[in-house]
Amino acid sequence: MLVMRANSLLNGFSGVRPLVVNTMLDMLNKGVHPIVPEKGSVGSSGDLCPLAHMVLPMIGLGEAEYNGVVMEGAEAMAKANIPLVELKAKEGLALINGTQCMTSVAAHALADALMLEKAADIIGALTVESLRGIKNAYDPRIQEVRRHSGQKEVAENMRRLLEGSKYVTTQGELRMQDSYSLRCIPQIHGASRLAIDYVASVVDNEINAVTDNPIVLVDTGDVFSGGNFHGEPVAIAADTLGIALSELGSISERRIAKLIDPALNHGLPAFLVKHGGINCGFMIPQYAAAALVSENKVLAHPASVDSIPTSAGQEDHVSMGTIGARKAAQILENVRVVLGIELMCAAQALDLQEKRKLGAGTAAAYNVIRGAVEFMEEDRVFYKDQKLAAELIADGTLVRAVEEAVGELK
Known part of the structure; x- marks a missing residue:
């Protein structure tokens, strides 16, 4: 500030x-x-x-x-x-x-979001491998005809992350198509990226803007009362950031649910545990993910659509931008935890099946999570593992390790 x-x-x-x-x-x-x-x-x-x-x-x-x-x-x-x-x-x-308070909070959330969008691609790719997903969905020709830059970036990341993988399959090899949470990663993650890019343009501008009132024009001596203090540009951007991040959490939770469900996970044991019945496995972590995603749905309601008059009606429209920025920061924190749970689930799923070669980027991601969280043989207290997984995302450890293996991601 x-x-x-x-x-x-x-x-x-x-x-x-x-x-x-x-x-x-x-x-x-x-x-x-x-x-x-x-x-x-x-x-x-x-x-x-x-x-x-x-x-x-x-x-x-x-x-x-x-x-x-x-x-x-x-x-x-x-x-x-x-x-x-x-x-x-x-x-x-x-x-x-x-507007420096709202802009400062939004800028911090934005910086973390730029890291988080890469982590979401990495973790999504590891889940694709663990479920023997179909790589054809990430073919560049599909992305070109849709034209959106965010979609193209995510698909390119997925191809680089999965390069050389013996886990992924081709269309018709095991099944004709995957569920949306795998198949539509470029479209969904990509849409969030477009929104985050918009937020970045607003924040970058606002950081260097004159936002007080009145404005003093030294060259002419004029002093004008205007409205540069109004936070609406940042307010709408902060709300957009919250919505974009919420969607990254929403699709991640759906992948978690798929991983633990024996009706959907293509032959993996229920709740990703060897000895079911006496062990809950990853049942309860999915509860936590579902709770956080549901909380995000409430937090993602735009603050900027609200206004209440102040200063005896003189200030008869306000932005609520600082509230929007704080909500976006909380959503981001929740999504980190959800993605961390998915990261643990994907690694667990890989360890429960025949060993094959991982992709160039996903191998690095697997090594990172296994360096912090070990395979779950039977039930244990999970909250410490969840915290460790989220911290690997928050401090950039996961993204750095993967980018050392495959180069800078989009």
């Missing part, structure tokens, strides 16, 4: 002194981190409440974290040897009237 606000002010249309921006940069460089409540913004006029908390330490108020300790803002500034600022005309408004 601090760096985004400073960057916005540096455009030179906000009417603040260099001293104000330099103080913000000193706070960043010396580790004075304001304490900002995550709730309380309606997304217009900007993120007034969160940004006010962000700048309170600059004037000796509020709280901040310094060297790992939360303290009064004035104390943190003094310990860091940063002089307090006495704000002049326009500066207070320039500091708090903007």
Whole structure:
């Protein structure tokens, strides 16, 4: 938030002194981190409440974290040897009237989403192998006639990940077609990618935009009151991000359900455990995945379609963008867990069948999960394994290992 606000002010249309921006940069460089409540913004006029908390330490108020300790803002500034600022005309408004809270949360979620979309392809490919899926669905000619770039990227990833695999089959070898959760991975994952690309374009722009009010035009001396503080562009993008991520979780849960169901998993044991009846196997992890996917359906309802008047009706339409960004971040966290469960299920399914050669990329993915989570011979406490699998996705371990094997994925 601090760096985004400073960057916005540096455009030179906000009417603040260099001293104000330099103080913000000193706070960043010396580790004075304001304490900002995550709730309380309606997304217009900007993120007034969160940004006010962000700048309170600059004037000796509020709280901040310094060297790992939360303290009064004035104390943190003094310990860091940063002089307090006495704000002049326009500066207070320039500091708090903007979209930096919602944009910061959305940017963090977006960065994680760009990693997650690759992980979803990797894990989906491992499931395809574990179910001896049909590789023809990823033929480039199918993707070309549909034309969507996201679909083409995912299909290319699938081909590279599965290259050399002896698990995958061809059309008619074992069956004529796979269920949608396998066959339509390029179409479904690809659609989420298109949405995430749109979100990236909005966030990239907003990071460098002037979002306060009024705007000061130094060259002409004009001062105009406009609406650049309104968070609607980010609000719609954040809602879109949440929906796109929710779909990645939704299809992953369907693949998990297929893997554990003996009526659908093409000969694997029920719930992916050798000795059923006395063992639940992966029955309960699928419960957790189903719960998270269902929670995401609620969270994916757009915040931006809501508005409530503020400031005695003067601000009669607001964006709710900060709420949308926070929801997207929560959806992303839930999807990581779901994909982690699928990763464990796919590895378990592979270990329950005749050993064959894995694909160039999926072999690396299998080694990563087996380096953290061992084969389940009989029931054990699962939550630690679920956490480990999700962390392999969150910290980039899974994607890095696969890209070391096959090169950078789309």
